[in-house]
Amino acid sequence: MKLFNIILLFFTLLMCSSCEDFLTEIPETAVPEQEAMTNLDAAEEVLVGIYSCLKNTSLYSGALIQATEIQSDLLYAAIGYTNQFGSFYRWETNANDDVLLNVYAGLYQIIARCNFFMDHAEEVRATLRNENERKTMDKFEGDVRFLRALAYSDLIRTFCEPYDSLTASDKLGVPIYLHYREGNGSSVKKPRATLKDSYAQVLTDLRKADSLVTRVGSDAVYITEGAVDALLARVYLYMNDWEKAIEASTNVIEAKSGSYTVYSLADVNNYVSTSSGVMNEYKAMWTYDTADEIIWKIYFTTTDRGGALGSLFMGITGGMYNPSYLPAKWLIDAYDGYDLRYTTFFSLVNTMQGFDTEVIVKYPGNPEIDGSAGTYYTNMPKVLRLSEMYLIRAEAYAMLGETNKANKDLTTLRKARIQGYGTSTHPQGILLDAIKEERAKELFLEGFRLADLKRWGKGFKRQPQTGTITGENYSSLKVEGNDKRYTWLIPQHEVTASGGLIIQNER
DSSP: OHHHHHSOSEEEEOOOSSTTTGGGSOOOEEEEGGGSOSSHHHHHHHHHHHHHHTTOTTTTTSHHHHHHHHHTTSEEEBTTOOOTTHHHHTTOOOTTOHHHHHHHHHHHHHHHHHHHHHHHHHHHHTTOOSHHHHHHHHHHHHHHHHHHHHHHHHHHHHHSOOOOTTTTTTSBOOOOOOSSOOSTTOOOOOOOOBHHHHHHHHHHHHHHHHHHOOOOOSSBSSOOHHHHHHHHHHHHHHTTOHHHHHHHHHHHHTOEETTEESOOOOOTTOEEEETTEEEEHHHHHHHHOOOTTEEEOOOOBTTBOOOOTTHHHHOOBTTBBOOSEEEOHHHHHHSOTTBHHHHHHEEEEEBTTSOEEEEEOSOOOOHHHHGGGOOOOOOOOOOEEHHHHHHHHHHHHHHTTOHHHHHHHHHHHHHHHBTTOOOOOOOHHHHHHHHHHHHHHHSTTSSOHHHHHHHHTOOEEOOOOTTBOOSTTTTTOEEOTTOGGGSOOOOHHHHHHTTTOSOOOOO
16 A cells, blocks of 8 residues: 555654653654564553644644535635635545545554554563553553544544445445554555444454553543543444444443542533633633543644644634634524523624624634644644533434433533523434434534534535625535535545555545
């Protein structure tokens, strides 16, 4: 696979003071591949390099999130937009699009580094001197297994058709690589595995991670038991395995550390102290990137940051808002008047173009990250949150006809978000639609919408709205639920380099 040939053959390494501190350190040195992992310290350093890959600006703080949301029904190109991700917005992407290659390459880079770790793990284990060192190595491997599963799961949901157990053995998944190098140091080109086998690999890694990861805690920048269960719940949801999705999400929702509940939803009625004063804890979560609702986030610092999700949607120029994309009016109208998410995600302003509209301020920039470096609208990606678990469980309950249980989960989430909210009592006939809308409102601009529409087989039609570009492929675009373009094309570079082994997605 030619892509693997261009992945760096050097690993970012750093000696760290403790097993839990390594994520707060900045990698500074590199060593040749053959010397990169020979003992426990080196294994820790390789793991730092894997975590560093998560900060790739094409992944969780950039295109993987932005392009999928822009392609959906939640965003409209604003007058004066810069055409960034314009081909996705217009549904005109082709296999030579750099965004496709950058996302694909970024995820496979994570996988390649995880494979390097796994290839040398036994060599390291042979050097371990006591049980504490063996437990530390198990912890490292648990992280690696989880991160490889995460990367493969995001490749699958982006570049593959939705899962159906009846056809998964006949549908194309992604090429599965489990070794960094094979056969005398040369890369081996592999065809795409089946969708069934691709998901099976994700589950294999997550189940192994589940047996190795022992950390417990919220607001984590490392992998915890809750993070493993949360990703399992997401994967089972995409696989339509409702019972297992309920089991895994419940494990997160009910997680305990001694007598204490590990995770709790940021609540509309609770306030916390921040460096800028007292703030509602939900708003503080999106500004300062900290809350007990966060299961796992990617750690950024002032000098070691990833991308800036907020800049494209705020675009402040000369002190005025100049956004490239605006939120869909139907989404704005869906929020209750007392819903804290509305005031946290949006602000009514006068734009640089001279019209009043709501702009997206969900990622305003963490003052403790931007600091003296300037305003970059940089926030830590909150990859796994408790609210997603409630929505996963509610959807799974609804699919099984457990109406009361699904409504109970909706009630719990809405009470945390909407001042004075009562009780959800949706009848079974409209329950699933209510859950779908709640996912749009709660998980807005977090990279879920396109995959949700695809797995639901749900199309959409944009409606012209104030301040947006008009036209057939802009504010009047219509997409059917079975449109093949919901599934991203494999980068042409990969198809060509494989010599015909990698089959392109249909168009």
